[in-house]
Amino acid sequence: MLKKRLIPCVLLQNGLLVRSESFSIHQVLGNPIHEVERFNHWAVDELIYLDISRDESYDLRRDDQKVKHLGDPLEILDRVSRTCFMPLTFGGRIRTVDDIRARLARGADKVTLNTAALETPDLIGEGAHAFGSQAIVVSIDVKRSEDGRCEVFGRGGAKATGLDPVQWAHEAERLGAGEIFLNSIDRDGTARGYDLDLIRAVVAATRIPVIACGGVGTYEDFVAGIKAGASAVSAANIFHFKELSDRQAKKVMRAAGVNVRV
Amino acid sequence: MIVLVDYGSGNIRSVANAFEAIGAAFLISARPDDLRAADRIVLPGVGAFGEAMRRLEALGLPAVLTEEVVQKKKPFLGLCVGMQLLAERGHEHGEHRGLGWIRGEVHRIEPATDGDGKAFPVPHVGWNSVKAQNGSVLLRSMPAEPTFYFVHSYAFRAADPGVVAGTFDYGGEFSAVVEQGHIFGTQFHPEKSQKAGLQLLKNFLAYEAPC
Numbered sequence: 244m245l246k247k248r249l250i251p252c253v254l255l256q257n258g259l260l261v262r263s264e265s266f267s268i269h270q271v272l273g274n275p276i277h278e279v280e281r282f283n284h285w286a287v288d289e290l291i292y293l294d295i296s297r298d299e300s301y302d303l304r305r306d307d308q309k310v311k312h313l314g315d316p317l318e319i320l321d322r323v324s325r326t327c328f329m330p331l332t333f334g335g336r337i338r339t340v341d342d343i344r345a346r347l348a349r350g351a352d353k354v355t356l357n358t359a360a361l362e363t364p365d366l367i368g369e370g371a372h373a374f375g376s377q378a379i380v381v382s383i384d385v386k387r388s389e390d391g392r393c394e395v396f397g398r399g400g401a402k403a404t405g406l407d408p409v410q411w412a413h414e415a416e417r418l419g420a421g422e423i424f425l426n427s428i429d430r431d432g433t434a435r436g437y438d439l440d441l442i443r444a445v446v447a448a449t450r451i452p453v454i455a456c457g458g459v460g461t462y463e464d465f466v467a468g469i470k471a472g473a474s475a476v477s478a479a480n481i482f483h484f485k486e487l488s489d490r491q492a493k494k495v496m497r498a499a500g501v502n503v504r505v
Numbered sequence: 506m507i508v509l510v511d512y513g514s515g516n517i518r519s520v521a522n523a524f525e526a527i528g529a530a531f532l533i534s535a536r537p538d539d540l541r542a543a544d545r546i547v548l549p550g551v552g553a554f555g556e557a558m559r560r561l562e563a564l565g566l567p568a569v570l571t572e573e574v575v576q577k578k579k580p581f582l583g584l585c586v587g588m589q590l591l592a593e594r595g596h597e598h599g600e601h602r603g604l605g606w607i608r609g610e611v612h613r614i615e616p617a618t619d620g621d622g623k624a625f626p627v628p629h630v631g632w633n634s635v636k637a638q639n640g641s642v643l644l645r646s647m648p649a650e651p652t653f654y655f656v657h658s659y660a661f662r663a664a665d666p667g668v669v670a671g672t673f674d675y676g677g678e679f680s681a682v683v684e685q686g687h688i689f690g691t692q693f694h695p696e697k698s699q700k701a702g703l704q705l706l707k708n709f710l711a712y713e714a715p716c
Contacts, residue, residue: 244633244634244674244675245625245629245631245632245633245655245673245675246631246632246633246634246652247631248630248631248632286699286700288631288632289631289654324518324519324522325522326522328519328522328523328526328696328697328698328699328702328703329654329697329698329699330654330656330694330697347516347551348518349518350516350518350519350522352516352519352551352656352694352697353656372553372556373552373556374551374552375551375552375553375586376628376658377551377628377630377656377657377658378551378552421628421630421656421658422628422630447623449626450624450626450627451626451627451628452626452628452630452631453626474626474630474631475630475631504632504652
């Protein structure tokens with residue numbers, strides 16, 4: 244049977260690996276290439292790279308990071324795909340079919356669309372038509388307000404859209420998305436666990452796989468995400484701060500009865 | 506020399522990286538002369554059946570491929586859509602003719618519902634275990650039921666079950682590997698399947714047609 248996937252998410256900001264909290268605090272952790280070598284060594288199921296830079300200034304030439312001349316995220320992708328025989332998803336600042344093509348040509352298997360999907364929904368269908376639905380992941384950032392209502396945000400969590408995540412996920416599927424990457428803005432970096440109600444609601448409304456992200460603090464949170472119906476569970480921070488976190492997480496998942504690849 | 510057919514269908518770069526990793530000499534090309542000079546031919550593929558076939562036709566490749574593979578019996582490996590194109594017909598966004606080297610058709614996966622009554626998601630994305638059948642060549646020297654990375658919504662339904670060399674289970678049994686003599690195909694992506702994937706590519710390179 245199909246295994247449930249555990250997917251480390253690597254956040255890039257201006258060419259550097261960062262950790263994120265509430266989509267607004269970003270702490271530099273180091274070099275994205277070295278981190279990927281570690282994931283490759285662990286033979287993780289899949290990797291998601293999200294470029295969350297807000298401007299064009301890439302910073303990898305900093306001496307303290309010991310990597311030179313990686314001027315843009317495409318070069319990072321180039322380097323990663325050369326040694327990484329696993330599925331790669333690349334997202335961030337993708338606005339056109341040509342942007343998608345450039346990333347797939349450099350070794351990405353899928354791209355995520357977020358702001359562009361909200362602002363130009365036809366891009367989902369155009370991408371699916373050109374490269375197949377399986378290459379188009381629609382990424383949905385959700386904020387839950389105090390009254391419990393959920394709303395989709397664009398522009399890296401900065402812009403309210405008025406959209407309901409369940410309806411937007413359903414619409415993204417109709418337009419041709421092959422997967423949904425569902426992230427919780429208010430859980431991001433808090434280690435409070437996934438927003439399980441949100442996962443349940445989106446899974447119930449769609450027929451495509453849903454990847455849950457946002458809020459993982461313990462390995463048990465991965466189990467809870469799968470039990471809530473996610474096809475795959477993702478996280479960023481936990482993989483950077485714990486040694487052998489992929490293996491340990493899989494052990495916990497397996498012990499809880501989740502069918503994972505070990 | 507292996508030729509990786511460069512017909513603008515997706516992830517040839519990843520396939521090249523994988524062959525590089527196992528130390529194989531290859532050429533990325535869509536020129537008929539290169540295909541004529543090749544010892545082995547690999548047809549990668551990502552995307553839709555009709556679109557992939559249309560691209561092959563636009564480059565004038567179906568005829569030369571058929572000559573080199575079917576007539577001259579060069580070992581051939583099709584990956585994902587590159588495997589599906591071996592069928593006579595595909596039914597993705599309308600009906601399209603395939604290369605027709607292996608009798609059968611490509612249809613959308615219609616998995617049964619799971620225990621809770623919800624249908625399995627389609628596309629079928631992720632790592633699934635593959636059961637070897639009929640003395641598979643590609644799945645030699647591997648652990649029992651190795652796992653490979655899949656990402657697709659359509660699957661090959663072979664007319665002759667004897668060509669199905671590996672299956673996966675996803676609310677039903679589907680073809681993961683087809684083998685018909687020197688013609689091989691995998692629904693999954695060996696180039697993305699880490700150790701097992703690289704072993705499979707080695708097995709393809711080690712294959713010699715019986716004299």
